[in-house]
Structures are given as C-alpha cells and as structure tokens.
Amino acid sequence: xxxxxxxxxxxxxxxxxxxxxxxxxxxxxxxxxxxxxxxxxxxxxxxxxxxxxxxxxxxxxxxxxxxxxxxxxxxxxxxxxxxxxxxxxxxxxxxxxxxxxxxxxxxxxxxxxxxxxxxxxxxxxxxxxxxxxxxxxxxxxxxxxxxxxxxxxxxxxxxxxxxxxxxxxxxxxxxxxxxxxxxxxxxxxxxxxxxxxxxxxxxxxxxxxxxxxxxxxxxxxxxxxxxxxxxxxxxxxxxxxxxxxxxxxxxxxxxxxxxxxxxxxxxxxxxxxxxxxxxxxxxxxxxxxxxxxxxxxxxxxxxxxxxxxxxxxxxxxxxxxxxxxxxxxxxxxxxxxxxxxxxxxxxxxxxxxxxxxxxxxxxxxxxxxxxxxxxxxxxxxxxxxxxxxxxxxxxxxxxxxxxxxxxxxxxxxxxxxxxxxxxxxxxxxxxxxxxxxxxxxxxxxxxxxxxxxxxxxxxxxxxxxxxxxxxxxxxxxxxxxxxxxxxxxxxxxxxxxxxxxxxxxxxxxxxxxxxxxxxxxxxxxxxxxxxxxxxxxxxxxxxxxxxxxxxxxxxxxxxxxxxxxxxxxxxxxxxxxxxxxxxxxxxxxxxx
Amino acid sequence: xxxxxxxxxxxxxxxxxxxxxxxxxxxxxxxxxxxxxxxxxxxxxxxxxxxxxxxxxxxxxxxxxxxxxxxxxxxxxxxxxxxxxxxxxxxxxxxxxxxxxxxxxxxxxxxxxxxxxxxxxxxxxxxxxxxxxxxxxxxxxxxxxxxxxxxxxxxxxxxxxxxxxxxxxxxxxxxxxxxxxxxxxxxxxxxxxxxxxxxxxxxxxxxxxxxxxxxxxxxxxxxxxxxxxxxxxxxxxxxxxxxxxxxxxxxxxxxxxxxxxxxxxxxxxxxxxxxxxxxxxxxxxxxxxxxxxxxxxxxxxxxxxxxxxxxxxxxxxxxxxxxxxxxxxxxxxxxxxxxxxxxxxxxxxxxxxxxxxxxxxxxxxxxxxxxxxxxxxxxxxxxxx
Numbered sequence: 018x019x020x021x022x023x024x025x026x027x028x029x030x031x032x033x034x035x036x037x038x039x040x041x042x043x044x045x046x047x048x049x050x051x052x053x054x055x056x057x058x059x060x061x062x063x064x065x066x067x068x069x070x071x072x073x074x075x076x077x078x079x080x081x082x083x084x085x086x087x088x089x090x091x092x093x094x095x096x097x098x099x100x101x102x103x104x105x106x107x108x109x110x111x112x113x114x115x116x117x118x119x120x121x122x123x124x125x126x127x128x129x130x131x132x133x134x135x136x137x138x139x140x141x142x143x144x145x146x147x148x149x150x151x152x153x154x155x156x157x158x159x160x161x162x163x164x165x166x167x168x169x170x171x172x173x174x175x176x177x178x179x180x181x182x183x184x185x186x187x188x189x190x191x192x193x194x195x196x197x198x199x200x201x202x203x204x205x206x207x208x209x210x211x212x213x214x215x216x217x218x219x220x221x222x223x224x225x226x227x228x229x230x231x232x233x234x235x236x237x238x239x240x241x242x243x244x245x246x247x248x249x250x251x252x253x254x255x256x257x258x259x260x261x262x263x264x265x266x267x268x269x270x271x272x273x274x275x276x277x278x279x280x281x282x283x284x285x286x287x288x289x290x291x292x293x294x295x296x297x298x299x300x301x302x303x304x305x306x307x308x309x310x311x312x313x314x315x316x317x318x319x320x321x322x323x324x325x326x327x328x329x330x331x332x333x334x335x336x337x338x339x340x341x342x343x344x345x346x347x348x349x350x351x352x353x354x355x356x357x358x359x360x361x362x363x364x365x366x367x368x369x370x371x372x373x374x375x376x377x378x379x380x381x382x383x384x385x386x387x388x389x390x391x392x393x394x395x396x397x398x399x400x401x402x403x404x405x406x407x408x409x410x411x412x413x414x415x416x417x418x419x420x421x422x423x424x425x426x427x428x429x430x431x432x433x434x435x436x437x438x439x440x441x442x443x444x445x446x447x448x449x450x451x452x453x454x455x456x457x458x459x460x461x462x463x464x465x466x467x468x469x470x471x472x473x474x475x476x477x478x479x480x481x482x483x484x485x486x487x488x489x490x491x492x493x494x495x496x497x498x499x500x501x502x503x504x505x506x507x508x509x510x511x512x513x514x515x516x517x518x519x520x521x522x523x524x525x526x527x528x529x530x531x532x533x534x535x536x537x538x539x540x541x542x543x544x545x546x547x548x549x550x551x552x553x554x555x556x557x558x559x560x561x562x563x564x565x566x567x568x569x570x571x572x573x574x575x576x577x578x579x580x581x582x583x584x585x586x587x588x589x590x591x592x593x594x595x596x597x598x599x600x601x602x603x604x605x606x607x608x609x
Numbered sequence: 610x611x612x613x614x615x616x617x618x619x620x621x622x623x624x625x626x627x628x629x630x631x632x633x634x635x636x637x638x639x640x641x642x643x644x645x646x647x648x649x650x651x652x653x654x655x656x657x658x659x660x661x662x663x664x665x666x667x668x669x670x671x672x673x674x675x676x677x678x679x680x681x682x683x684x685x686x687x688x689x690x691x692x693x694x695x696x697x698x699x700x701x702x703x704x705x706x707x708x709x710x711x712x713x714x715x716x717x718x719x720x721x722x723x724x725x726x727x728x729x730x731x732x733x734x735x736x737x738x739x740x741x742x743x744x745x746x747x748x749x750x751x752x753x754x755x756x757x758x759x760x761x762x763x764x765x766x767x768x769x770x771x772x773x774x775x776x777x778x779x780x781x782x783x784x785x786x787x788x789x790x791x792x793x794x795x796x797x798x799x800x801x802x803x804x805x806x807x808x809x810x811x812x813x814x815x816x817x818x819x820x821x822x823x824x825x826x827x828x829x830x831x832x833x834x835x836x837x838x839x840x841x842x843x844x845x846x847x848x849x850x851x852x853x854x855x856x857x858x859x860x861x862x863x864x865x866x867x868x869x870x871x872x873x874x875x876x877x878x879x880x881x882x883x884x885x886x887x888x889x890x891x892x893x894x895x896x897x898x899x900x901x902x903x904x905x906x907x908x909x910x911x912x913x914x915x916x917x918x919x920x921x922x923x924x925x926x927x928x929x930x931x932x933x934x935x936x937x938x939x940x941x942x943x944x945x946x947x948x949x950x951x952x953x954x955x956x957x958x959x960x961x962x963x964x965x966x967x968x969x970x971x972x973x974x975x976x977x978x979x980x981x982x983x984x985x986x987x988x989x990x991x992x993x994x
Contacts, residue, residue: 026778026929027921033774033937034917040944041910045903047951051859052899059859066856067872 068240069147071252072214075234076180078261080194080224082270083296083495088194089225092183092312095156095176097127097164098149101142102248103173113138120152123174126167127160129153147241147249148213149175182218184308190273192333193266193300193493195223195433196311211238221315223333224266224493227433234261265495267296275598276301276576279591285557285578286334286473289595292481292562292573295489295499297430299595300474302334337434339470340577343545344398344526344584345558346419346465348483351391351403351514352506353418354410361513363406364390371401376457378404378464395517396525398542398584400464407463408456415462416440421504422479423488424471429500430491438475441468465543473575476560481573483518484539484562486511515539515562522561530559530589536570536600538563540592542584557581559588563596572599613670618985621915624908625665625963625978629658631905632964635893638868639885639966642875650885650966657968661975668979672987676980677927681721681728685748688718692755699759707759712969715756715764719771720977722752723934726772730779731927742782745772762830763959767941769793775934779926800824804834837955850888853878854950858894858902865898885966887958890950906947909962912978913940919985928984935977 051059080089104115116138120131131152141150164176182197200219217236220226237258241249276287280303289299310319323331332338355361369385371378380386380400394402407415419425425440439445443454446468461467474491482488482504490499518539522531531538543558557578564571574592581587637651668676691714700708707713725748730736749772756764776786807820821831840848857873873879874892884892894902916936923929939962946961948954960970
C-alpha cells in the first residue's frame with residue numbers, strides 16, 4: 018500500500034468500482050421487475066405462444082341416391098392410440114424405447130401385435146409429438162373389452178373413434194361416386210395456421226371430388242399446450258367441427274343396377290337421363306372396380322394395377338370416354354338437313370355405295386336399299402341416304418345441328434369429368450392433322466364416322482333434346498332442374514326425326530331396344546368402326562328416348578359397348594333390358 | 610509455492626470458475642434446443658475452460674511485468690496484422706467479416722491493446738503530456754478503426770470504456786479524456802433522442818428522413834435503436850428476439866423452470882442461432898429464475914470488483930492499469946449483454962464473458978484474467994524484497 022500515495026489512479030479505480038456496482042445493481046433491479054413482479058404476465062405470454070393449434074376433422078356427409086339409398090357413408094373405426102407424454106424420459110432415445118416397451122406391453126394385454134414400427138415411433142415423435150399416435154386400428158369388441166379391463170395398467174393409451182369412408186354397394190356407381198383420399202388441413206385455404214391437423218377425407222374423383230366442400234363440413238379447432246420438450250399438457254376445444262352435408266344425388270340405384278348388369282363383362286358405358294329435368298338417373302362405366310377396396314385409402318399397388326390395366330377401369334367412359342357416334346348421329350344429320358330446307362319427304366336411291374371422287378362409303382346392305390324415305394333410311398340405317406342428306410345440308414348446317422344438340426362441347430354437368438368431344442371442321446382438321454377438309458369428310462361425318470367424337474352423356478342429352486325439343490344441362494343432384502333452352506329445330510323437323518327413330522325401334526335395326534318395353538320408345542342404333550385397317554373394331558351404340566304410356570315418366574338413354582358386333586345386336590338388347598327395368602315389361606308384344 | 614497460492618485472489622478465481630461452470634450448463638441447455646451437432650457443445654466448452662485454466666495459472670505465476678515487457682508490443686503488432694488480414698481474408702457471417710480461420714481476431718485484440726496500454730502508459734514518465742494523449746489516440750485508434758470496419762461495433766464499444774478508464778487512471782490528459790467521454794455519452798443520448806423523435810409512430814415522414822439523414826449511423830444501426838425504443842415496430846426481426854428475450858427472462862419467475870426445461874429455449878421461441886451466444890443470459894435466466902440470474906450478476910460483480918481491487922492494490926502502475934483495464938472490459942461485456950437481454954440497451958452482438966459459447970472470447974477472457982491474477986500474485990512479492 019506504500020505505493021498508493023505516489024501511484025496515480027486510485028480515485029479512478031474507486032470511481033470505476035462505484036460505477037460497476039451501480040450498473041449491476043440497476044440490472045438486478047430490472048431483473049427483479051421482470052422476473053418477480055411481471056413473472057405472471059410473461060408466463061401468460063409464454064403460455065399463449067406455447068399453444069399448438071390443431072385442426073380436428075369433421076364427419077363427412079353421406080352420398081345418397083334419389084330415394085335415400087346410401088351410396089357412401091362413414092364407418093366408425095375404433096382406434097387405440099397412445100400419448101407419448103406417459104413415456105417421457107430424459108433423452109429421445111430412451112423415450113422412444115419406453116414407448117416401444119409400452120406398446121409391446123399393451124399388445125400382450127390386448128392380444129394383438131401392433132403394426133407400429135420403431136421408425137413410426139420416431140416419426141411420430143418428430144412430427145406430431147403432442148398428438149395421440151394411432152397404435153391399433155379396427156379394434157374388435159373383444160380387444161376393446163380386454164383394453165378396458167387393463168386400462169389402469171396401460172397409462173397413456175386411449176380408446177378413440179376415427180372414421181373412414183364406406184361404400185356399402187361396393188362397385189355400384191363407382192365411377193359416379195368417386196372416392197376419397199387422406200388430406201391434411203394444409204391443403205385447405207387457411208390451413209397453414211394450424212400446427213397439426215387430423216387427417217381428413219378429401220374427394221379425389223367423381224361426386225366425392227366435385228362436391229368435396231359440400232360433403233366435407235367445417236373442421237374444428239382445438240389447442241394443446243406443450244411443455245418445453247413438446248409433449249402435450251392438456252387441450253382445449255375452441256371450435257367444434259361441423260358435420261358435412263348429405264348429398265342426395267339424382268342417381269336411381271335400381272336403374273343404375275340394371276344398367277350395370279347389362280354392362281357386365283363388357284367394356285362400355287351408359288347414361289340414363291331424365292330428359293325433362295336433366296337429372297342423371299344412371300351413369301355407368303365398365304369395367305369398374307370395387308370401392309370397398311379404396312378405403313381407407315387407394316393403395317399404391319392397387320392404383321398401379323388399375324391404372325396399368327389395358328381395359329382402363331379407372332376411366333369413366335360415360336363422361337370421359339369419347340367415341341365416334343356412328344349411326345346414332347344420323348338423327349342429327351336429318352335435323353340439319355330439314356332445318357336447311359330439305360323436305361322431310363326427300364327420297365334417295367340407295368345403290369349400296371355412296372361414291373365421291375376418291376372415296377366411297379358402303380351401305381350395310383351391299384346391293385343397296387333402293388328408293389328410301391327418311392323413315393325407311395332411319396329404320397335400315399342406310400348410309401348413302403344420310404351421306405347425301407349431309408352433303409346437301411352442308412357442313413355448317415350439320416355442325417350447327419350437332420351443337421344445338423349439345424355435341425362438341427362440355428355438357429355443363431356438375432361432375433369433374435365432362436369431355437367436350439369433337440365436332441370437326443376445316444380449321445380443326447388442319448390444326449389436328451395438317452390436311453385440308455375434303456367433301457368425303459362431311460360424308461363420313463354425316464353417318465357419325467370420321468373425326469366426330471362424342472361421350473355417352475352427350476348422346477343421352479342429345480336424344481333427350483330430340484325427344485323433348487329442349488336441350489337441358491345434366492345435373493347430378495336430385496330435385497335440381499338443369500338449365501334448358503330450345504334446340505332451334507322446328508316442330509316439323511323434330512316430329513319427322515322422331516317418327517323416323519320410332520321406325521328404327523318398331524321394326525328396324527333398333528328393334529331389340531324397345532322389345533317388351535312398356536313405354537313409347539324412339540331410338541337409333543349405331544355401329545362405329547374404329548381403329549386402323551388391320552385392327553378394325555366396332556363400337557356398338559344405342560340411343561333412346563322413352564315415355565311411359567301415361568306420359569308421366571320419361572328417360573333418355575345412351576349406351577356404348579366397345580368391340581361389339583353391331584348397335585342392333587349388341588347395344589340395343591342391353592338398352593331394352595334397361596328400359597324394361599325402368600318401365601316394366603309390356604303384357605302383349607303388339608303393344609310395342 | 611504455497612505463499613504464492615495465498616496471494617492468489619480467490620474471489621476472482623472462484624467467480625471465474627463458477628461463471629465458467631454456469632456457462633457450461635447454459636450451453637448444454639441451449640445446445641439441446643438445437644440440432645444434434647450442438648448437443649455436445651458443452652463438452653467442447655468445458656474442455657476449453659479446463660485447458661485454459663492451466664494457462665491461466667501459468668500466466669498467473671509468471672510476473673506480468675515480464676510478460677508486458679516481452680510480449681505486449683509484438684502482441685499488439687500481431688493483433689493489428691490479424692485485424693487487417695480479417696478484413697481481406699475473413700469469412701463473412703451475418704453481414705460481418707469477423708472470422709479468420711477458426712477464431713475472431715477482434716476478440717484477441719482486446720487483450721493485446723489493453724496489455725500494450727498498460728505497458729506504454731504504466732511506464733511513461735511524460736504520460737501526463739499532450740503527446741501521450743496523441744499517442745493513446747493513435748494506438749487505440751488504429752485497431753478500433755479496423756474493428757469498426759468489420760463491422761463489430763460491440764467490440765469497439767466495450768474497448769473504449771476500458772481504455773478510457775486506463776488512461777484516466779494513468780493521468781493522461783484527464784480533462785481531454787473526461788471531455789471525450791462526456792461527449793460520447795452526450796452523443797449517445799442525442800442519437801437516442803433523435804431516433805425517438807424521428808420514429809414516433811405517427812411522425813411526419815419528411816421530418817423523419819431529415820433527422821435520420823443528419824445522423825452519422827448506418828441504416829441497420831438506426832433500426833436497432835428504433836427497435837430498442839419501439840420494440841413493437843419490428844415484431845418479426847430484432848423486435849421478435851427482444852420480445853422473446855424479455856418473455857423468456859420474465860417467465861423464469863423467481864426460481865426458474867429448471868435446467869433444460871425452459872420453454873422459450875427448448876421450443877425455439879428464442880432464436881436458436883443466438884441463444885447459445887449473445888442471448889445465453891436469457892436461457893440461464895429462464896431456467897434458473899431470478900435467483901439464478903441475480904446470482905450470475907453477483908458473480909460478475911465479484912469478478913469485476915475483485916479485478917478493481919487487484920488494480921487498487923497493485924505494486925506498480927502497469928499492473929494497476931492492466932487489472933483495471935481488463936476488469937472494465939469484462940464488466941462492460943457482462944453489463945451491456947445482460948442489460949441488452951432485459952431490454953435496457955439496444956441489441957448489440959456482444960458475448961457474455963465465460964457464458965457464451967464463442968471459443969476465441971473464452972480464451973481471451975481466461976488469458977486476461979490469468980494476467981490479472983499475476984498482478985495480484987506479484988504485488989506483495991515486491992514489498993517483501
């Protein structure tokens with residue numbers, strides 16, 4: 018201390034010490050303010066921000082047919098789940114091991130091994146720690162009983178209800194109903210705000226897809242507080258989920274079943290419409306698939322098998338399959354011709370072939386039909402007659418008539434698939450094939466061949482329009498009325514075509530389409546030749562419009578069968594069977 | 610040997626060891642909130658502490674006069690070179706060039722500059738003259754400018770009070786030093802006032818521009834001051850960190866949540882990128898509560914004040930300056946860091962001595978404290994002779 022007197026800086030040291038003490042004291046005072054006086058406030062803020070927002074799934078609405086038959090509903094799946102908190106250990110590894118042991122212990126109590134792997138446990142801990150982890154699905158009553166017997170010895174395990182889709186009718190109307198897949202809230206608008214979300218079912222195709230938001234309901238919200246390591250500590254429901262609405266479809270299960278019976282073993286499709294309201298009474302596509310195998314989710318293997326199947330079972334041919342309409346287009350040609358000023362009484366000498374420079378179209382009867390009227394030509398499905406008619410009417414008129422009957426564009430149905438088809442012209446051909454339009458193209462088109470493409474739904478709609486005189490937008494919900502508009506054809510033209518189509522089913526190619534049907538039927542067969550020259554195939558068509566004897570009930574129908582023999586022998590009998598199931602069988606054959 | 614051990618300043622030594630232990634625990638806790646590679650960070654820290662404690666004793670037993678005489682000038686020159694090198698070859702992280710290979714030259718340079726000042730002004734007869742003041746300005750200015758170029762304003766801020774205290778103690782043109790310090794305090798208050806005025810929630814934008822343009826500050830610096838004054842103005846950036854820092858400290862309560870159980874830390878509300886370094890105090894405060902944080906502040910008080918005591922009782926002026934300067938440096942880090950964490954000062958990137966996980970600074974602090982111990986051990990030796 019001897020040096021102190023002579024050494025400078027003593028005062029500075031003391032001043033510095035005083036400043037240090039003062040500053041640190043100030044910090045301690047502030048710490049006391051924050052940690053003791055305001056601790057509750059900060060604790061509250063921390064609590065608020067350590068809450069996790071969870072979206073809870075709402076029960077999905079059912080899908081019913083027009084008479085209330087259930088097409089899709091929810092099945093309760095009993096689940097035993099596990100809350101990881103019960104196994105919280107010092108390290109994640111120990112926790113994972115403890116969970117494994119707990120699950121294996123519970124497995125012997127419940128009597129079933131759990132499918133949960135160690136990787137599943139780790140994934141759950143990493144991604145959804147505060148949520149219960151599903152250990153057993155589809156718990157049987159026996160297993161449930163054993164669980165509740167041992168519940169006290171199985172801390173952390175809970176018995177929960179989960180839901181999955183059920184399609185009680187299996188493959189019936191499978192394409193129309195569609196199917197669901199799993200979805201997370203993050204797929205929904207506003208879903209990003211949730212930390213976790215229950216799996217929800219989301220429609221992937223068909224009505225399940227189109228009416229997803231309607232069926233889906235409104236998810237609920239709840240919060241769960243997590244501790245420092247992310248384990249759940251109590252939850253609170255903020256919003257109860259709201260069940261989705263039931264969708265009553267326009268489908269009629271009895272008609273649908275009849276349709277599917279006739280299509281069994283074939284490739285093809287059929288649509289049955291209510292021509293007045295546009296309601297789709299049946300929509301079938303074959304081959305189909307069993308919807309029961311699509312729950313809880315459409316598995317990868319099954320999907321691959323179905324999508325690689327050359328018969329294309331996943332394709333909904335009724336709305337997504339585009340075919341050449343063949344002779345079912347002839348009524349359209351007839352309407353075009355009459356509208357363009359050609360008399361309904363126009364006759365034409367069929368010599369068995371229709372020749373143009375550079376091409377010829379043969380008739381079904383190689384030696385020719387001879388002199389033909391419209392009705393006779395329709396009855397016999399005479400190709401040269403309609404080629405002549407189409408050529409005389411001109412491309413613009415034929416196209417206009419096709420558009421007026423809803424061909425060449427989407428129908429506007431409330432369904433995710435609604436193919437537009439093709440009603441070609443010169444521009445379209447140039448764009449598609451880079452060749453110019455030949456007169457022969459129009460001749461081909463007049464008999465429904467060539468580049469013309471339609472869907473069964475479009476044809477059903479078209480024949481409905483011929484029957485009623487109004488073009489209606491098809492609808493899939495019962496009680497709806499599709500928007501309709503006049504076709505623009507004169508009553509005279511429509512009557513002439515209807516009368517001709519009547520001939521076709523009375524004693525023409527479409528005989529079998531009305532055989533024994535207790536209703537007034539008009540119709541037209543079609544046999545569209547497709548494929549390359551070496552691989553010619555025939556798609557058999559039949560379209561029909563039928564009104565019950567009392568006039569109180571009517572249906573429009575279009576059916577196509579791939580690789581058939583002919584419209585009259587392949588498609589018409591099927592249509593007849595369908596119509597008989599709708600209207601009943603006539604008591605006397607001459608009533609037809 | 611035994612008599613030498615008795616002259617060891619036990620308050621300084623024990624608070625050093627206690628702080629390093631607390632730091633290891635806090636790094637353990639903060640590291641476990643991060644990716645797996647940070648889980649073992651505490652072991653690295655502990656190993657560094659143990660190794661450096663050996664060096665600490667080596668330095669403590671060697672006479673600091675010899676060290677100052679032989680090493681202070683080359684160390685200073687080396688520091689200048691490294692500071693220049695880091696500006697050229699440094700790795701850029703978070704917008705600052707502070708890293709050269711595996712260390713931060715600016716941290717080491719703090720000790721080198723203090724040692725040089727102790728050496729130069731402790732033994733300079735004419736130190737009260739204006740020449741000495743100029744020399745001080747030059748010797749301090751060169752590294753400070755280089756450090757400010759990185760930019761590492763925090764380091765510059767902690768070094769200035771340490772050097773000022775040394776110069777004041779040495780008697781170098783007191784009026785000038787006091788005047789400069791007063792001016793600095795005034796300037797700081799003026800900046801605060803100006804930003805406060807300019808960034809008022811419904812201030813006139815033209816006026817705001819005018820005021821901000823008149824300030825000799827960079828945009829991000831203005832932003833930090835603004836965030837400090839109006840934390841709610843930047844809820845996702847610095848304001849977020851500040852708010853989370855306050856919440857985490859506050860929700861620790863009186864006795865804390867227990868080691869490893871801090872939600873702010875473990876749930877990463879406190880950004881993990883800073884929780885092991887600049888905001889480690891928050892981790893400690895949340896998990897040990899007011900009891901722990903007040904104890905930690907007390908340990909810093911013990912460390913700093915024991916250093917000042919060593920300065921007071923030093924055998925000669927270089928020893929006094931060395932102990933005083935380094936104590937002020939440590940204190941400045943601890944004070945500014947903790948004050949920043951509780952929202953008393955704007956956010957500046959400063960490590961908390963012996964707590965934060967930065968190895969360069971840990972090494973620097975333990976070397977410096979070893980030197981301070983040397984001053985303590987060698988004060989009475991001379992008296993006896």
